[in-house]
Structures are given as structure tokens and as C-alpha cells.
Amino acid sequence: MMKRLIRVAGVLLAGGGLLATAACGGSSGKQSDGKATVTLMTWESAATNKAIDQALTGFHDPNITVKRIDTPNGNYSDKLAALTQAKKLPDLFWCGNDTEQQYTSQGLLTDWASRLSGADDFGASSFVSSTMKNWKTADGKIGGVPSLINTYGIWYDIDAFKAAGIAVPAAGWTWDQMFDAAAKLHAKGAKYGLVADAMTSTDGPFSLSTYSLSAGGAPFADSVHQPTRTTIDATYTEGVRKLVAGIKSGAIAPPGYDISNQQALFAAGQIPMLWSGQWLAAGFLTDKPKIKYGFAPIPQVNKPATLYDAVGICTPSYTQNADATYKVLKYLDSTVWTKVLPGSPVAAPAYLSAQSAYFGALDKAGLTTVASTVKAGLNTSSTIGVRFTTQWASQSNDLITAYWPDILNGKKPLSDLRTMTDKINEVIKSNS
Numbered sequence: 001m002m003k004r005l006i007r008v009a010g011v012l013l014a015g016g017g018l019l020a021t022a023a024c025g026g027s028s029g030k031q032s033d034g035k036a037t038v039t040l041m042t043w044e045s046a047a048t049n050k051a052i053d054q055a056l057t058g059f060h061d062p063n064i065t066v067k068r069i070d071t072p073n074g075n076y077s078d079k080l081a082a083l084t085q086a087k088k089l090p091d092l093f094w095c096g097n098d099t100e101q102q103y104t105s106q107g108l109l110t111d112w113a114s115r116l117s118g119a120d121d122f123g124a125s126s127f128v129s130s131t132m133k134n135w136k137t138a139d140g141k142i143g144g145v146p147s148l149i150n151t152y153g154i155w156y157d158i159d160a161f162k163a164a165g166i167a168v169p170a171a172g173w174t175w176d177q178m179f180d181a182a183a184k185l186h187a188k189g190a191k192y193g194l195v196a197d198a199m200t201s202t203d204g205p206f207s208l209s210t211y212s213l214s215a216g217g218a219p220f221a222d223s224v225h226q227p228t229r230t231t232i233d234a235t236y237t238e239g240v241r242k243l244v245a246g247i248k249s250g251a252i253a254p255p256g257y258d259i260s261n262q263q264a265l266f267a268a269g270q271i272p273m274l275w276s277g278q279w280l281a282a283g284f285l286t287d288k289p290k291i292k293y294g295f296a297p298i299p300q301v302n303k304p305a306t307l308y309d310a311v312g313i314c315t316p317s318y319t320q321n322a323d324a325t326y327k328v329l330k331y332l333d334s335t336v337w338t339k340v341l342p343g344s345p346v347a348a349p350a351y352l353s354a355q356s357a358y359f360g361a362l363d364k365a366g367l368t369t370v371a372s373t374v375k376a377g378l379n380t381s382s383t384i385g386v387r388f389t390t391q392w393a394s395q396s397n398d399l400i401t402a403y404w405p406d407i408l409n410g411k412k413p414l415s416d417l418r419t420m421t422d423k424i425n426e427v428i429k430s431n432s
Contacts, residue, residue: 034063036324039090040332041069041083043076048344055339059331064324084108089316091325092332096311098389100135100144101225103314105391109143110315115326116142121353122330128378131310131350134385138226144314146350147333150277150386151377152198152207152307154178154299158292160272164188169273169296171304171376175211178273178299179242182251185272192253195262196275198307199243200255202387202397204404205230205420207275207307209384211239215301220421224385227428230421237414240407247408255405267291278377281362281370282346294369297376305382310350348374392431399423 042049049068056066069090071079080099083089095103103109113136116124124132131146154169161168164184169177182193198207209219217235221227246252266274267289278295298306313332319325337349338357345361362371388396403420406412 035065036063036321037065037067038092038321038325038328039067039069040328041071041079041090041093043071043094048340048346051340051343052336055336056331058335058339059328061324061327064321064327066328087316087318091315091319091321092313092329093315094147094311095144095314097134097146097309097385098387098393100312100314101137101389102391104137104141104143108317110317110319110322110325111141111143112145112315112326112329113140113142116145122334122351126352127350128310128352130308130383134225134308134310135312144312145329145333146310146312147337148311148347149350149378150279150309150311150347151374152275152277152298152309153373153377154194154296155266155274155276155280156294156296157266157269157272158294160185160188160190160269160291164272168294169299171297171372173296173299175214175239175242175299175301179246179251182246182273183249186249186251190270190272192257192271193251194246194273194275195253195257195259195266195271197253197257197259197262198275198386200247200253200257200405200408202400202404204255204408205400206384206386208236208239208243210298210305210307211301212236213305213382213384214299214303215239216303219384221384221388224388225390227388227390228432229428230424232417232421237417240417241414244408244410244414248410255408266293278348278370278374279346281365281367282344285345285365285367295367295373296369297373297380303382304376304380305384306377306380307386308383309386312350348378390431392427395427396424399427 042052044052053068059066080093100109104111127146128149131149135142135144135146156169158168161181166181166184178194185193198204205220212233212235213219215235218231218233220236221230243252247254262271262274263280263283265271267284267287269291281295284293297304313329315325315329333349333351334354337351337354341358342361345358348358349355359371387393399420403412403416407414407416
């Protein structure tokens with residue numbers, strides 16, 4: 001969905017200004033004719049970039065020119081790092097919540113908090129409340145505006161479930177039902193009944209928190225933005241124990257399983273159950289899988305619990321045209337997605353008034369389970385972020401890598417979960 005990067009070229013007339021693709025980054029300032037130039041960089045696919053270009057032709061301001069910067073295919077993070085180092089970031093660039101939090105805390109981004117504090121149609125209350133809350137730093141700054149929200153769940157092959165005599169997943173289904181379904185699908189010939197990289201990668205400890213939270217236990221971390229501790233309680237350990245058993249039996253794909261083609265394998269009927277996000281729907285509408293499929297919420301123990309993750313658009317602190325940049329930013333979030341998402345429904349907008357375009361596209365395509373699961377995710381109050389967004393997150397990832405895969409593969413005991421969290425807590429303490 002949001003991180004597929006293919007180069008796009010072309011020039012389009014945009015309202016009173018010129019929308020063009022540019023070869024390099026940087027806040028451009030004023031042109032010789034006095035117009036403000038606002039530069040833009042996305043991580044989208046060629047098709048989505050083309051749709052964004054087309055949507056921006058509706059932006060009418062005779063004093064502003066918008067230039068979109070081409071990004072090397074598959075190299076957005078490298079491009080972003082290079083431009084950050086060179087202090088040539090474009091006026092608007094796609095960013096994750098972790099980038100926004102880290103860059104804002106370093107003073108690298110323009111703080112839009114005062115502009116968003118108003119009661120107009122683009123104030124903080126115009127967005128999904130949880131996303132705006134999670135984009136604020138500890139001191140109340142907002143170095144970017146959330147744009148699209150990722151929700152997570154389980155994609156399932158309807159025919160595979162019917163062939164195995166299993167009821168298809170639905171809202172309210174349980175973790176035990178998911179593990180049992182994985183075992184039965186594996187027994188029916190699937191290499192793995194469930195592929196769930198979200199649980200076996202470095203993000204796994206956060207994903208497993210949904211088990212604990214759903215059962216009334218403690219999450220892995222008390223916060224992903226300003227954590228004070230990580231915790232492994234008996235409920236959390238119970239969930240990990242069940243996952244370890246599923247991996248040992250062969251029902252669940254182990255850590256290190258190659259996920260590069262998991263979407264294609266699912267579409268081909270070779271993976272009957274896949275833990276992933278709503279963004280796959282846009283690709284399925286284009287590629288037309290031969291299987292009948294659905295999308296169910298993350299399973300629960302006693303009550304719904306899910307992950308939160310919003311991506312957005314950031315602006316460097318040295319932008320030369322804050323007023324013009326904010327106008328384009330507002331147009332992107334409030335209007336562009338309403339024009340782009342009907343043709344490529346990748347995610348629900350964080351801006352509330354734009355959501356009808358996304359859900360309308362899903363309804364038109366007959367993707368009723370996707371729509372209902374996304375809505376359920378947006379309305380679930382018990383949540384945890386998908387990973388730490390802190391400056392020291394890489395240190396935590398190194399510790400998770402050293403313990404988590406071996407624990408899930410049975411090479412290290414479950415008691416090492418606490419060893420892992422003790423070490424992460426030392427990192428938290430040393431950085432607080």
C-alpha cells in the first residue's frame with residue numbers, strides 16, 4: 001500500500017500554477033515570478049502517484065506551484081535519510097509515526113500544533129482522535145499531520161475454510177479458534193495454516209500484546225512513544241506459549257519465513273490465512289485473485305483489542321513557505337484522498353470527512369468484510385502501537401532479535417521473555 005515506490009515522470013497543469021515532477025529534493029522558496037514553490041515527495045506506487053497528480057490539478061492558487069519529487073523504486077527510506085542529512089527535505093514528505101516523533105523531538109520538523117488547534121474544518125477535532133493524539137510529542141508538538149490509518153486483521157481463504165470444515169473468521173472470533181483453524185488447515189495440506197509475520201518479526205512482541213490486552217492483562221509496553229517499562233505477565237506468556245506450540249506443530253509459519261511474496265501466495269490459494277493489513281485490498285482489486293477471500297478482525301480472548309498505526313505527511317523546520325505549504329497539506333489530506341481512494345482504496349483517511357470516499361469504494365467493490373473490519377479496528381478502544389517510535393528503538397530491536405525468534409522456535413525458554421524485557425527496560429532507563 002503505502003510504501004511501494006516506482007518512479008513517475010510527467011508534467012501536468014495544476015490550477016493557476018504548475019504541477020511537475022522534480023529530480024531532487026529541497027524546499028524551493030520563491031520562483032522568479034514570485035510564486036511560492038511547494039515540493040512534495042511520496043512513497044506511493046506509479047499508479048497512485050499518477051492519481052495524486054491528477055487530484056492536485058484541482059488545487060487552485062495562482063500564487064503556488066506544487067512540484068512532486070520522483071523517488072527511486074524501493075528506496076524511499078534511503079532517499080529520506082540522504083535528504084535529511086543534506087538538509088534538503090521537501091516541503092511535504094510522506095512519513096511514519098516513528099519518523100514524525102523522532103524528527104519532531106530533534107527539532108527537524110515544522111510544528112503545526114497551533115494551526116491545528118483551531119475550530120475550523122481542519123482542526124485537530126476533524127481527525128480520528130487517537131491518531132492526532134499519537135502524533136503529538138510529549139511537549140505537545142505536532143511535526144506532521146496524519147493522513148492514512150492502517151488497521152490489521154486476518155485475511156482468509158473462504159474455500160479453504162469450507163474444505164476443512166471450519167467456520168470462516170468473523171468479529172468476535174477467538175485466539176483459540178484462530179490457532180485451531182491454523183492446525184486444521186495445515187492438516188488438510190497447507191504448508192502453513194497461518195502466516196503471521198507481525199507476530200514473528202521484531203514487531204511481534206507488540207502484536208502479541210493484543211492477546212494480553214484482550215484477556216485483561218498487561219501490554220508489552222506501556223507506551224510506544226514515551227515508554228517507562230516493558231512487561232511480561234502471566235497472560236502475555238500464555239499467548240506466547242500458544243504461538244510457540246503452533247509454530248512447533250507446523251501450523252504457523254516460523255520466524256524468518258520469507259514474506260516477500262505472501263500476498264501473491266495468498267491470492268493463489270497457497271496460504272489459507274494471513275495476518276496483515278487492509279492495504280492488500282487495493283492490490284486484490286487490481287490483480288483479481290482466483291480465490292474467494294475475506295478479512296476478519298484480530299481475534300480476541302474476552303474483548304476486542306487491536307494495533308494502531310497511522311502514516312502521514314511531514315514538513316521540515318526550514319521550509320521557506322509555511323503558509324503555502326500548509327495550504328497544500330490541507331488540500332492533500334482533505335481533498336486529494338477523496339479523489340484517489342475511490343480508484344485505489346488502500347486505507348481509511350485520518351481526516352474524518354474524507355472517509356466516505358474510502359468506505360464507498362469498498363462497498364462498491366463488494367468488499368464488505370474489509371469495510372466492517374476496518375471500522376471495527378477504528379472503533380476499538382483497547383490498542384497498542386505496532387513498534388517503539390523512540391530514538392533508541394534500534395537498541396530495543398536488537399534485543400528483540402536476540403531473543404524473540406529463538407523463544408518462538410523453542411530454542412530459548414519462555415522465561416527468557418522476562419530476560420528480554422529486563423534488558424529493554426535497562427535501555428529505557430538509560431535513555432530517560
